[in-house]
Amino acid sequence: MARVLVILAHPALERSRVNRRLAAEAREVAGVTFHDLYEAYPDFDVDVRREQQLLGGHDVAVLQHPFYWYSTPALVKQWEDLVLEHGWAYGTGGTALRGKWWLSALTTGGRESAYRPDGLNRFTIRQLLAPLEQTARLCGMEFLPPFVVHGTHRLEPADIDEAARQYRLGLEAIRDERLDLEAARLHPYLNTHLDAIVRPPSPDDAR
Amino acid sequence: MHAEGFFAQAFVYLLAAVVAVPVAKRLGLGSVLGYLLAGAAIGPFGLGLVGEEGQDIMRFAEFGVVMMLFLVGLELEPTLLWRLRAPILGLGGLQVGVTAGAVAGLAVAMGLDWRAGVAVGLTLAMSSTAIVLQSLDERGVLGTSGGQSAFAVLLFQDLAVIPILAVFPLLAPAGAATAAAGEAHGTTWVGDLPGWAHTLAVAATVGAVVLAGRVLVRPAFRAIARTRLRELFTAAALLLVIATALLMTKVGLSPALGTFLAGVVLANSEYRHELESDIGPFKGLLLGLFFISVGASIDFALVASRPILVAALVAALVVLKFAVLAGLGALFRLGTDQNLLFSFALAQVGEFAFVLLSFASQQGVLASSVAAPLVAVVALSMAATPLLLLVNERLVQPRVGTPARADRAADAIDEQHPVIVAGFGRFGHIVGRLLRASGVGTTVLDIDSDRVDLLRRMGLKVFYGDASRADLLRSAGAEKARLLVLALDSPEKTLELVRLARHEFPNLHILARAADRQDAYELLEAGVTHVYRETLDSSLRMGVDALRLLGFRGYHAHRAARTFLRHDEESVRLMTGMRGDRAQYINVARQRIVDLERILLADLEEKSLDRDAGWDVESLREDARRGGVAPVALPGPGTNDRSGA
Numbered sequence: 001m002a003r004v005l006v007i008l009a010h011p012a013l014e015r016s017r018v019n020r021r022l023a024a025e026a027r028e029v030a031g032v033t034f035h036d037l038y039e040a041y042p043d044f045d046v047d048v049r050r051e052q053q054l055l056g057g058h059d060v061a062v063l064q065h066p067f068y069w070y071s072t073p074a075l076v077k078q079w080e081d082l083v084l085e086h087g088w089a090y091g092t093g094g095t096a097l098r099g100k101w102w103l104s105a106l107t108t109g110g111r112e113s114a115y116r117p118d119g120l121n122r123f124t125i126r127q128l129l130a131p132l133e134q135t136a137r138l139c140g141m142e143f144l145p146p147f148v149v150h151g152t153h154r155l156e157p158a159d160i161d162e163a164a165r166q167y168r169l170g171l172e173a174i175r176d177e178r179l180d181l182e183a184a185r186l187h188p189y190l191n192t193h194l195d196a197i198v199r200p201p202s203p204d205d206a207r
Numbered sequence: 208m209h210a211e212g213f214f215a216q217a218f219v220y221l222l223a224a225v226v227a228v229p230v231a232k233r234l235g236l237g238s239v240l241g242y243l244l245a246g247a248a249i250g251p252f253g254l255g256l257v258g259e260e261g262q263d264i265m266r267f268a269e270f271g272v273v274m275m276l277f278l279v280g281l282e283l284e285p286t287l288l289w290r291l292r293a294p295i296l297g298l299g300g301l302q303v304g305v306t307a308g309a310v311a312g313l314a315v316a317m318g319l320d321w322r323a324g325v326a327v328g329l330t331l332a333m334s335s336t337a338i339v340l341q342s343l344d345e346r347g348v349l350g351t352s353g354g355q356s357a358f359a360v361l362l363f364q365d366l367a368v369i370p371i372l373a374v375f376p377l378l379a380p381a382g383a384a385t386a387a388a389g390e391a392h393g394t395t396w397v398g399d400l401p402g403w404a405h406t407l408a409v410a411a412t413v414g415a416v417v418l419a420g421r422v423l424v425r426p427a428f429r430a431i432a433r434t435r436l437r438e439l440f441t442a443a444a445l446l447l448v449i450a451t452a453l454l455m456t457k458v459g460l461s462p463a464l465g466t467f468l469a470g471v472v473l474a475n476s477e478y479r480h481e482l483e484s485d486i487g488p489f490k491g492l493l494l495g496l497f498f499i500s501v502g503a504s505i506d507f508a509l510v511a512s513r514p515i516l517v518a519a520l521v522a523a524l525v526v527l528k529f530a531v532l533a534g535l536g537a538l539f540r541l542g543t544d545q546n547l548l549f550s551f552a553l554a555q556v557g558e559f560a561f562v563l564l565s566f567a568s569q570q571g572v573l574a575s576s577v578a579a580p581l582v583a584v585v586a587l588s589m590a591a592t593p594l595l596l597l598v599n600e601r602l603v604q605p606r607v608g609t610p611a612r613a614d615r616a617a618d619a620i621d622e623q624h625p626v627i628v629a630g631f632g633r634f635g636h637i638v639g640r641l642l643r644a645s646g647v648g649t650t651v652l653d654i655d656s657d658r659v660d661l662l663r664r665m666g667l668k669v670f671y672g673d674a675s676r677a678d679l680l681r682s683a684g685a686e687k688a689r690l691l692v693l694a695l696d697s698p699e700k701t702l703e704l705v706r707l708a709r710h711e712f713p714n715l716h717i718l719a720r721a722a723d724r725q726d727a728y729e730l731l732e733a734g735v736t737h738v739y740r741e742t743l744d745s746s747l748r749m750g751v752d753a754l755r756l757l758g759f760r761g762y763h764a765h766r767a768a769r770t771f772l773r774h775d776e777e778s779v780r781l782m783t784g785m786r787g788d789r790a791q792y793i794n795v796a797r798q799r800i801v802d803l804e805r806i807l808l809a810d811l812e813e814k815s816l817d818r819d820a821g822w823d824v825e826s827l828r829e830d831a832r833r834g835g836v837a838p839v840a841l842p843g844p845g846t847n848d849r850s851g852a
Contacts, residue, residue, distance in 0.1 A: 043769070045766075045769045045773075047773075048821065081821050081822065082821035082822070083821065084821065085821050086821075086823075086826045086827050086830070087826050091826065091827065091830050092826070092829075092830050092833075
């Protein structure tokens with residue numbers, strides 16, 4: 001059993017469709033700690049000690065957010081700047097996060113085809129996520145292929161249901177340590193190749 | 208008086224107070240009436256337990272008045288006087304003038320000499336500061352326009368006593384003063400002087416007291432304060448009071464007036480709060496003693512022998528004063544409710560009347576055959592005040608005043624709002640406006656009828672009355688609402704309401720306004736989780752701006768304030784648990800000082816408000832100097848340096 005922490009960062013969750021649904025799904029996964037960043041720090045007054053305790057107490061950090069301007073909502077940056085302290089997360093003595101996993105779970109308005117060298121956004125999601133990936137790396141963390149939901153504006157209810165189902169499957173697999181890290185490293189996204197990355201639950205895994 | 212006798216008497220007084228006051232409060236009569244009843248019960252005309260000689264009671268009463276007036280004087284803030292100057296001079300001046308004139312006219316018509324008539328008129332124009340302020344404060348209506356008007360009139364009366372006392376000797380028939388004063392105080396220095404010289408002596412003494420207060424007392428107190436012996440300070444305060452009282456007695460003036468004056472002089476001094484907190488613990492007890500002695504001084508034999516005359520006098524006096532007050536209230540444009548409150552509250556005769564009556568007797572202005580029944584009349588009118596206020600609240604106001612709930616148009620749906628805001632003053636209205644602007648329906652409870660009328664005109668759902676009444680809360684929808692926002696001015700009312708709401712309406716989530724830390728402790732102890740100290744946030748904002756003006760970067764100042772706020776909130780919660788029995792600490796002012804000291808010490812231990820190590824590049828530089836141990840990249844220009852220098 002891995003201890004999973006889902007950190008949600010959405011400044012206007014009440015107007016969101018997909019993220020709200022994903023968040024609701026994550027909340028229901030047993031054994032997952034759910035942490036709503038904008039709800040906890042509406043004034044950006046991040047409690048560094050509390051956040052470090054949360055991170056330290058879990059094996060996997062899932063950062064769920066909408067993809068704003070090719071990056072995270074502003075509070076996540078504030079959170080990174082303050083929480084990932086030198087001497088705690090990296091640098092001399094900074095080993096608190098070493099060996100833990102990082103999963104970015106994000107939603108974009110643009111379709112997958114827009115995030116290609118010939119597309120509107122010119123860069124792939126993986127390229128654009130380089131800062132986060134390197135942040136995780138500097139902290140000694142494994143950066144898992146991200147969980148990405150594209151084209152949120154056009155999703156039908158059934159599509160959202162499917163995204164939520166995949167999110168739950170992914171979280172449960174990570175929790176139950178059924179995720180094949182070697183296989184995961186071969187794929188750009190977690191959710192497009194879920195079957196290849198995740199072992200189905202076997203009777204042995206029954207709790 | 209030997210020790211046993213003293214103990215016995217003290218025992219009787221204290222027992223009477225301890226028994227009668229809670230009973231009276233329980234019956235909704237207020238503490239003042241409780242003390243009066245206690246006094247009547249143990250007095251010479253009740254059980255006869257105390258004051259067989261009469262002198263003892265008068266000595267007690269005198270000292271109670273003396274101490275009370277010192278504190279009244281001490282609490283007279285010059286700025287407050289200035290702010291209320293129009294109502295004080297206009298409303299107060301007219302009230303004293305018109306009432307005194309009317310009463311004097313009646314007295315002369317009943318056969319008194321005109322000089323005695325004027326003395327009686329001025330005496331009976333007074334209202335009871337102690338009773339009225341306490342009663343209005345207990346009801347939480349001191350801040351309303353009626354309450355403020357009453358306060359202004361009382362202030363004028365307090366001030367008017369000084370010239371009235373100075374004028375009384377002039378009203379004495381020639382020769383009367385000398386004999387009477389000599390009789391009362393065998394050793395006055397001015398007993399042999401003619402009236403005009405006496406007045407001059409009084410003026411000179413008053414001047415001397417003011418001058419001494421300005422010039423002598425402050426350095427003396429400063430020296431005493433340096434000894435850091437609190438009891439010495441208390442002793443000095445008492446010495447000051449007694450010395451002034453003695454001096455005034457020597458020139459044939461009331462000692463009460465003298466100490467009042469001393470209080471006023473010291474109201475400006477830096478020792479005012481210390482004096483208040485030192486004498487504070489005595490204040491309640493002495494006031495109680497004063498009211499007990501008033502109760503005991505009612506001459507029930509006289510009342511019994513001429514009951515109709517006394518009753519008629521009390522009734523006539525109250526009606527007359529009420530009529531004058533109501534007329535003036537209308538003239539000064541008080542709303543119906545506020546005018547009723549104002550007029551009912553001030554319709555009695557006050558404790559100053561006892562002072563003035565005894566002084567007038569000493570000066571020979573009034574014969575004791577006139578003064579004695581008047582003492583009974585005054586005492587009875589004071590005793591009637593709580594009853595009059597009850598009559599106003601229960602019978603008069605509900606019929607002619609602003610109704611407790613607004614008459615809605617027949618077709619309007621009685622919608623249920625999720626939030627009840629109790630108190631829509633300077634604090635509550637901001638909460639209410641934010642909620643309304645966010646589309647949240649709020650039901651307002653308020654005790655200020657002027658405000659209620661206004662809010663109703665603006666279309667708000669407003670209930671009028673004391674929010675700590677369960678029935679009013681219930682009709683405001685407390686059973687179905689989700690939040691109760693307590694934004695009342697009075698901390699006592701807030702606590703009362705918290706207890707009521709937690710008991711009767713456990714569904715309500717309470718958010719409470721606290722005046723200060725002390726309040727916050729009590730609310731937290733009462734089980735409220737959302738407590739807001741009313742000046743905390745704006746003080747911090749001011750602190751932030753102060754830092755910025757000194758050149759601190761805006762975000763640094765802001766973060767420092769946030770950190771401070773969190774530490775402070777944590778320490779409030781922590782200290783709430785630690786207080787334990789100290790919550791029962793009688794001397795609140797001293798408790799505040801103790802608390803402040805602890806807070807300041809804790810601040811010293813807190814090394815720095817700068818906890819944002821994430822933005823601190825010092826340790827990064829350290830790493831870089833040592834050759835770098837970061838696994839991937841050294842911080843440096845143009846790299847992925849997350850410290851970004």
